[in-house]
Amino acid sequence: MVEVDWSVAARGRELAEIEQCTNMRMGALLVGGPGVGKSALMDAALAQAERGGVRVVWGEGLAEYLCGATPPRPQRLRIVIGIDDVHLVDHVTFGLAYRLVNSGQALLLATTETGAALPDGVRRLLVGNRIRRLDVDPLDRSGTVRMLTARLGGPVSVDASARFWELSRGNPLSLRVLADHALAEGTLRRVRGSWQWPGLLGAPNGRLADLVDLLLGDLEPGERELVNMLAVAGPLEAGLPIVTELCDAAESLDRRGVVVARRSGFRLSLRLAHPLCEAVLVESMPELTARRLRRRIADAIEGVGARRPHDAARIGRARLGTGWQPEPERLRETVLSALRGQDHALAEQLCRAALASGADDGLAAMLGEALAGQRRHVEAEAQYAQAPYSRAVLRPRVLNMALGLGRLAEAEAIAETDGGARSLVRLFKDRIAEARELAEGAGDARPLLALLRHESGDSEGALTVLSGAQPGREGRDDGARLDDCFLRGWITLEARGLNGARVVLDELRHRAADGGARRRTYANLLEARILRGAGRTAEAVNLLRQAAVYGGPTDWLTTRSWRIAQLAGAVAESGDAVEAVSLLEEARAAQRDECGYPLMADAVALEDALVTAYLGDGAAAAHQALEVAGRALAAGRCAQALAAAHLAARAGAAHEAMALWEAADGGAPSADAVRMRHVLALAQQDGDALDGVSLRFDAMGLLPLAAEASAQAVQAHQASGDRRGARAARAASAELISRCDTEPPRWAVPADKRESGTSTELTAREREVVALAVSQLSNQEIADRLVLSVRTVENHLYRAYGKLGVTTRAELAPELGRAPVRFRRIA
Numbered sequence: 001m002v003e004v005d006w007s008v009a010a011r012g013r014e015l016a017e018i019e020q021c022t023n024m025r026m027g028a029l030l031v032g033g034p035g036v037g038k039s040a041l042m043d044a045a046l047a048q049a050e051r052g053g054v055r056v057v058w059g060e061g062l063a064e065y066l067c068g069a070t071p072p073r074p075q076r077l078r079i080v081i082g083i084d085d086v087h088l089v090d091h092v093t094f095g096l097a098y099r100l101v102n103s104g105q106a107l108l109l110a111t112t113e114t115g116a117a118l119p120d121g122v123r124r125l126l127v128g129n130r131i132r133r134l135d136v137d138p139l140d141r142s143g144t145v146r147m148l149t150a151r152l153g154g155p156v157s158v159d160a161s162a163r164f165w166e167l168s169r170g171n172p173l174s175l176r177v178l179a180d181h182a183l184a185e186g187t188l189r190r191v192r193g194s195w196q197w198p199g200l201l202g203a204p205n206g207r208l209a210d211l212v213d214l215l216l217g218d219l220e221p222g223e224r225e226l227v228n229m230l231a232v233a234g235p236l237e238a239g240l241p242i243v244t245e246l247c248d249a250a251e252s253l254d255r256r257g258v259v260v261a262r263r264s265g266f267r268l269s270l271r272l273a274h275p276l277c278e279a280v281l282v283e284s285m286p287e288l289t290a291r292r293l294r295r296r297i298a299d300a301i302e303g304v305g306a307r308r309p310h311d312a313a314r315i316g317r318a319r320l321g322t323g324w325q326p327e328p329e330r331l332r333e334t335v336l337s338a339l340r341g342q343d344h345a346l347a348e349q350l351c352r353a354a355l356a357s358g359a360d361d362g363l364a365a366m367l368g369e370a371l372a373g374q375r376r377h378v379e380a381e382a383q384y385a386q387a388p389y390s391r392a393v394l395r396p397r398v399l400n401m402a403l404g405l406g407r408l409a410e411a412e413a414i415a416e417t418d419g420g421a422r423s424l425v426r427l428f429k430d431r432i433a434e435a436r437e438l439a440e441g442a443g444d445a446r447p448l449l450a451l452l453r454h455e456s457g458d459s460e461g462a463l464t465v466l467s468g469a470q471p472g473r474e475g476r477d478d479g480a481r482l483d484d485c486f487l488r489g490w491i492t493l494e495a496r497g498l499n500g501a502r503v504v505l506d507e508l509r510h511r512a513a514d515g516g517a518r519r520r521t522y523a524n525l526l527e528a529r530i531l532r533g534a535g536r537t538a539e540a541v542n543l544l545r546q547a548a549v550y551g552g553p554t555d556w557l558t559t560r561s562w563r564i565a566q567l568a569g570a571v572a573e574s575g576d577a578v579e580a581v582s583l584l585e586e587a588r589a590a591q592r593d594e595c596g597y598p599l600m601a602d603a604v605a606l607e608d609a610l611v612t613a614y615l616g617d618g619a620a621a622a623h624q625a626l627e628v629a630g631r632a633l634a635a636g637r638c639a640q641a642l643a644a645a646h647l648a649a650r651a652g653a654a655h656e657a658m659a660l661w662e663a664a665d666g667g668a669p670s671a672d673a674v675r676m677r678h679v680l681a682l683a684q685q686d687g688d689a690l691d692g693v694s695l696r697f698d699a700m701g702l703l704p705l706a707a708e709a710s711a712q713a714v715q716a717h718q719a720s721g722d723r724r725g726a727r728a729a730r731a732a733s734a735e736l737i738s739r740c741d742t743e744p745p746r747w748a749v750p751a752d753k754r755e756s757g758t759s760t761e762l763t764a765r766e767r768e769v770v771a772l773a774v775s776q777l778s779n780q781e782i783a784d785r786l787v788l789s790v791r792t793v794e795n796h797l798y799r800a801y802g803k804l805g806v807t808t809r810a811e812l813a814p815e816l817g818r819a820p821v822r823f824r825r826i827a
């Protein structure tokens with residue numbers, strides 16, 4: 001078993017690139033910023049080469065090695081030379097290395113800082129193709145999760161991994177120091193099998209403060225002033241007078257990588273390159289300095305007109321705690337700006353300050369919205385109840401009462417005079433036909449009506465509703481326009497394919513560019529769905545990691561449990577069944593904490609079934625999907641029922657899916673007929689029909705489904721003796737796979753055609769226990785996670801060992817598609 005430093009657990013792609021270089025008899029120059037892990041990556045690559053039988057020599061020991069070495073044989077690679085920080089190496093050492101590398105007797109593996117002045121010899125080796133430049137970038141969100149999981153020896157919760165990402169931005173050095181700091185402080189703890197972390201608490205010290213000093217370097221007075229302003233205020237426009245005064249400092253900091261300049265349209269803004277610096281500086285900054293800077297920043301934004309959508313909230317945030325006493329109208333504008341930007345904590349502070357001063361113009365409703373946005377639903381209801389009646393207050397109150405407090409009867413009583421609000425409550429009660437009838441008559445519930453039409457099986461009718469409510473129409477609030485746009489993209493994707501959905505995504509991304517967590521979350525959810533449909537699951541996973549941690553107000557279009565479940569499904573599609581199981585447990589825990597409703601609960605159940613299928617238990621997955629299809633058909637949710645029946649058919653229960661649909665007399669929604677044709681073709685094992693389904697999926701841009709249908713067509717043609725059709729389908733499947741960089745899931749291939757093996761013999765619960773055991777959870781932790789007894793966990797593991805023919809936990813990893821690698825923890 002290979003032992004790997006946990007710090008390179010997420011560097012598989014880079015290690016593969018270095019290995020490819022060495023196979024081509026080329027060296028590599030690893031280039032990156034401070035703390036990205038160049039040295040650790042080089043160490044791992046050199047260890048990899050040494051295991052392959054090559055002699056590794058470090059630059060400082062090269063002269064000694066050559067003195068005792070036998071003369072090198074021509075045309076034979078003898079050694080790999082490792083030089084850390086090659087831009088700092090002495091001339092003698094590099095001269096020795098250069099002669100060996102240039103003559104082809106050795107390979108060079110070296111590191112250097114981005115922008116460093118390289119020795120002439122290094123440039124000659126680059127031009128002469130003796131070494132290749134490889135950029136080492138910070139980790140993405142998924143890489144951060146893999147590194148933390150390897151470091152901690154178990155799964156990390158969605159929220160904890162997001163907090164680590166936000167502070168480190170994928171910089172491995174920052175991540176390492178943060179994790180060590182959190183462990184030492186005792187704030188990073190294992191709870192029910194996964195690692196939880198609330199973030200930095202209090203003023204950091206020790207190694208964390210030392211790291212910030214290292215990242216910032218020596219600062220001149222002007223540089224220190226600008227760095228402190230960016231820490232207090234976040235990004236600042238380069239055109240603000242206070243920034244223009246410090247333009248020389250800004251240029252210097254930009255060159256050194258302390259500050260990052262980012263252009264958005266015609267605006268250029270500056271921010272600190274390392275968010276960790278911002279967090280540490282704010283905590284350690286003297287209060288008088290912070291007050292002075294906040295005043296300067298607020299005055300500067302006001303001085304240029306405060307024209308941006310969230311400028312009022314930025315000014316209010318800066319002025320809080322500085323003795324600010326605005327006029328009532330100005331305060332109301334600031335609260336509304338904070339609510340639009342979903343800064344609910346700031347909105348609450350401002351509302352309470354205004355109420356304390358005697359102002360009450362509409363503040364009760366706004367305070368209710370601010371409290372609901374922080375999921376303090378009981379307090380929010382108390383404020384809503386005090387607010388004067390209006391439709392603008394009624395609907396948020398109904399939503400808070402129904403989904404925040406779970407009191408559907410009271411919510412419906414409150415909504416008695418509002419057809420749109422009553423329709424929403426009927427949706428929560430899973431009375432789809434009644435909800436649609438109410439929404440049809442409401443006239444001002446277009447997003448809800450579109451969703452209900454889509455779920456009833458009329459996707460084109462839903463798009464017609466939304467086409468009459470394009471974003472930008474006057475008199476419609478921003479939330480409704482956002483709902484319109486999101487639903488239009490989602491339904492377009494389901495009904496017409498990826499191309500049309502991408503057009504809507506561009507519009508949604510443009511809207512999200514103005515800021516706002518809800519806008520970004522909706523855009524991420526839609527783009528992730530498009531990417532999953534196109535087979536680009538790694539990109540989808542990174543977007544869903546962002547969407548999963550959205551902590552805004554209760555939302556009727558999405559729930560936290562569904563967002564996490566989508567992440568679990570995408571992670572399973574990307575090949576990591578172990579993390580997918582852990583994420584599913586988080587989704588289930590989130591379900592227990594929220595007042596969900598059947599549409600969202602079954603959406604979670606479908607992702608659960610998908611993960612089960614990728615774990616290798618197609619029968620259990622099909623059973624789960626058929627249960628969802630039955631519930632959805634009974635409630636009139638035809639679109640969701642069809643999605644469930646399609647998954648069940650792909651997992652091996654096509655006959656059962658068809659029988660369920662025919663018994664319910666549902667009929668396939670016209671917009672999604674291709675999925676029903678897929679179910680029928682699988683039930684009949686009709687190769688020609690599967691070929692046609694593949695072509696249709698291809699035209700919609702759904703390449704993985706197209707490749708899957710072609711693979712299934714191969715089996716159907718072979719079963720009917722049509723060799724020519726099988727060859728054509730095999731060629732089509734290979735071509736589709738090459739375009740989407742993925743292969744049809746093993747579970748979607750007919751069971752009698754799969755390679756024999758024992759892994760599919762595990763039950764769904766056994767595979768769940770095995771996956772958590774591979775994550776290095778103890779039996780007690782697995783029992784806590786799955787709400788089982790320790791004895792039950794032991795029994796599941798005992799049976800799984802027997803079925804898989806293994807005797808230790810380490811041997812379980814390959815059975816779940818995970819490489820048998822043991823990570824070495826670094827204290």
